[in-house]
Amino acid sequence: MEDIDSILEPLRLSVKEQGDVVRELKTQKAPELDIKSAVAELKKRKKALQDKENELVAAEAPFDRVQFEACLKKRFFYGQAFEIYGGVAGLFDYGPVGCMLKNNIIDIWRRHFIMNDDMLEVECTMMTPSKVLEASGHAQRFADLMVKDLTNGDCFRADHLLEAAIEKALTDKSTSEEIKADMRATSPLIEGFSKQELGAKLNQYNVKSPSSGGDISEPMEFNLMFRSEIGPTGAQPAFLRPETAQGIFLNFKRLLDFNNGKLPFAGAQIGHSFRNEIAPRAGLIRCREFQMAEIEHFYDPADASHSSIDSVKELILPFFTKDAQMGGGKLTKCSIGAALKNEVLCNETLAYFIGRTFLFAKAIGIDPARMRFRQHMDNEMAHYAKDCWDLECRTSYGWVECVGCADRSCFDLQCHAEASKVNLQAERTLPQPIEKEVFEAIPVKKFIAKQFKKDTPAVTEAIQSADASDLEKQFENGEKINLAGFEIGKEMIQFKKSIKKFHTESFTPFVIEPSFGIGRLIYACLEHNYDCREKDVERRFFTIPPLVAPYKCSVLPISNKPEFDPFISTISAGLKNFTLAHKVDKSSGSIGKRYARTDEIAVPFGVTVDFHTVKITPATVTLRDRDSLDQIRVPVQDTANLINDMASQRQTWMQVAARYPSQDDWLKENPLE
């Protein structure tokens, strides 16, 4: 990486200089136009830096994505959904190997987060009434800009279309130099363009529809949520949820009760979400239906400390702060403790989750050297976030956001409290009780009971939970008011002002949200573990760690003779006893071929039953390690135990191998007559 750094240095400097210019203009309160053009220049320089970095990294570690994807398809890790009907973009089905990998990752996630920190798991519905997503802001703001082909109705993402048109025109000889210069200046700005700016550029360059060559519409907002309706009447419009977070917010009160009213606590949810992408691409990275695992850690904003911060304080992580991004700077590698001290991270709770996220990603086999935590720039934050750090993984698609750790403050609880008129606050004990004047509406039971009989409790409760001043105001217009469907007379309520002592006060909790894209993590895990051996570069395999690997071992008899069967059964039963997924392959291919096949589906260990197994007592088998290719000889009765220890990371291969003879040594000492 040293070389790359030295090449990038001047580009970084150029970003930094321009960043300083922008800052200076802002402090001087320079004219808006001047600032805007300085920012545009800054963006151009940042893009040049980014492009160069991507180019250098790709050149250093070339990755054959076509071959990689062919391997995933051949072994059915996952595949395009509805392929026999021509396929649907952005929808994928997981096959047996992908499914097991995913189940293992989710299982580890549940242990690493939910069990480790006593979180409260919920499972909420995907189908969501519109009013909920109106309250959260998604119905208004969760949209991409698109243009429509006016002749055939095809739709395109406006920014992608403009990018593609510029790319094409730049290689076209007939494009004038003047226009090319304008295009080069425009290109880095596209990501931040407004609807109007995109429309203007599409017009200026006379961009046509790629499918028909015909005219396109002005850019328009397209909401990315799938729309449906609940029930047959048409009166309950609904969306499929775009994130699992909302379900946790809606259940906040129940979870707070479950936790005996105490903060902090975290709700967690693993589930599917949906985004109706205009034109999905990049495989598992941008799907229309995908699985997430989200945590909402609710805490009192007066105390953002975390009781387990010490367990992650020493971790050294690569931070890419927003200042560094503005300054063209490099990653800051420092401990979480130091990042807290330097105010790179704003509070312990956020810091704790960043640390846990790193440990999780490492545990599932993502390469720490290809991870970074990037802070969002102010202009790229989602509508609900106050601060956000993404765990990005470097893949052949560039840096990909796999986890987001967002500080949503009290945005969501406040939105829902306001829209639903339900109190979504928690209580904190005051250091000293305070006295306050209160105005109350006190139900007068005898009058209520006289009229409402068995509905008395409902009426009483309605009066108590209503706002007293509000009720009093309503009576100004007459002797009776309507409350929760009941007609209430003036005599049924007594209004009273008094001084009361309060030992607690209410507040809306803040929330830190670590949000994991399972599909993206799986993709990064697969790419980071795709490998070949020096002596056989054509044969590819996956080095997925045993803890996460779909199958923990293979069981391969060297012959199909019936005397092999009892050994296969014993070993298989032992493995099943530990719930260890394994693959018995009795097919007639050579052992080498069968090893290659198991390598391709990431099986870390191979158990081979050979003629020595059958003939020499006590019975032994060959145990092969995928990553080192080492083979040792172990007793049949130890096999399941050893695999279990290695699959659960209680022992490493090295530790196991040290205790048993190597296959070669053993064979020398145990010849078959």
Added chain:
Amino acid sequence: MEDIDSILEPLRLSVKEQGDVVRELKTQKAPELDIKSAVAELKKRKKALQDKENELVAAEAPFDRVQFEACLKKRFFYGQAFEIYGGVAGLFDYGPVGCMLKNNIIDIWRRHFIMNDDMLEVECTMMTPSKVLEASGHAQRFADLMVKDLTNGDCFRADHLLEAAIEKALTDKSTSEEIKADMRATSPLIEGFSKQELGAKLNQYNVKSPSSGGDISEPMEFNLMFRSEIGPTGAQPAFLRPETAQGIFLNFKRLLDFNNGKLPFAGAQIGHSFRNEIAPRAGLIRCREFQMAEIEHFYDPADASHSSIDSVKELILPFFTKDAQMGGGKLTKCSIGAALKNEVLCNETLAYFIGRTFLFAKAIGIDPARMRFRQHMDNEMAHYAKDCWDLECRTSYGWVECVGCADRSCFDLQCHAEASKVNLQAERTLPQPIEKEVFEAIPVKKFIAKQFKKDTPAVTEAIQSADASDLEKQFENGEKINLAGFEIGKEMIQFKKSIKKFHTESFTPFVIEPSFGIGRLIYACLEHNYDCREKDVERRFFTIPPLVAPYKCSVLPISNKPEFDPFISTISAGLKNFTLAHKVDKSSGSIGKRYARTDEIAVPFGVTVDFHTVKITPATVTLRDRDSLDQIRVPVQDTANLINDMASQRQTWMQVAARYPSQDDWLKENPLE
């Protein structure tokens, strides 16, 4: 049950007599009208029998559902979704306890079925293009009949509305005796009514809308699938899947490849499905969004044997055959082996899955005495099924279908092969090779390569996979034809008839589908395990077995003093090491109160840390068994191991208790000074 049987005997006899009448008329080929009226009479008698049985059973074991549901709500097992926005019928959120219970049940399912029988798990998308569900028949036939309130647009299930109207009219003094008689005769027939018959009766009884009192529409079909659209163009209509099965069928070819082309094999899927019920009721039993676990076991119809049938042959199960239902007969209790011999069960594969289903339901705590396997009558089978056996569980809602084991024969694979034009067959080796005349289209490479260059392989493949006779026919109209987007000249194809030797033949596999409704199983498990103790009937608890219980134990310090903390930490760390979910409750309530609270969330074991723990070395704790209320004294260091053994059913409480002193004995011998 003896008493109930003797009361029901005459009713059963009356059903049987009428069943014989219907059979006799059918064999005599009597006029259709005679048969119809005899069948109507049979249905009335069956309904009378069913009603009486339900009444007697409810009287024998009264179940307070209101209290039961209050308990589930209080401890947030699950609750109505979107409650703070008023709630949506048929949508439920699982809270922490329900979620853990569900995760455990799914985990056991995966081990019991997928791992035990080496099934291939897949995870397919829920969003499904319409054409797929048109091919499967769901777009046409997956509907309920509803009527619309013509004044306000409210919708009602036509059959439910008619039932409710009859019930009301029968208690109304103003209804004439003549009409009452007609209504009583109509009531048992409603379930089987056609659209026209329902409409006629609603008209005859002048049924009005319950919400406005206004007129209602004629009954109309309402498709129960949620509708949406993929992408922004409106050109890709879609539904949310109504079952997970279709995803397995669509991936049949990939799974067959994964299994090296061999049958039998089973695909399995655990996932969510959606049904837009018109008016859902009955809680978890009829939801609009629910989780299923489905297996599609593909096999060669020439061989429906199952290699593991012996493992279930001795199981004695309660079968309720369709003949018994026609004859008003009782359950047949017999072994699976006998049921196969007597042709109660039509093949080994179906029989095997019925046996495994029973074992699974028992393992997750459903009461075997409240289970039966009911065979579908011919007129109630889904459009795809040839035979079907439901595992029904008796609950306070009556007998509820929790699992269906359907024989779908080759219906689905054939539908999709036809609609997608993709071959979805498998191959079987012939006992002897056969010779057949074939007509082939052979690509002529030199002409293809000359014109298509790098597309040559694609063109070659397109020619080879097309139907040769079809291609020849197309050339009758000209020298060139269009194939897969390529313009193919006559010279590029050579047509050839020849005799070929075949060692295999193709066939469409048959499928047995065990389909599990997770929510219904959870509901049955909860109801069957809701209990109280004789000496304290007010205090309810759940006897869910340790294997499935959400939390495996509680850890309760008797005091909040800091010297208790190290013991809590040691025990908790030990439990986490085994991934055993547990609940530490340091709250100040009495131990009795805290036990009651853990009883309510089904915690099977309680660990109490008391002053003896702190003061006497080696440290010991009290271990309490929820079901027997027995308490023993065990060393702190044994605790996690013991809980782990009991939670994974390696040891029972009885076995553990036999090895340690009872709490009382131990206290007597170890007084605190």
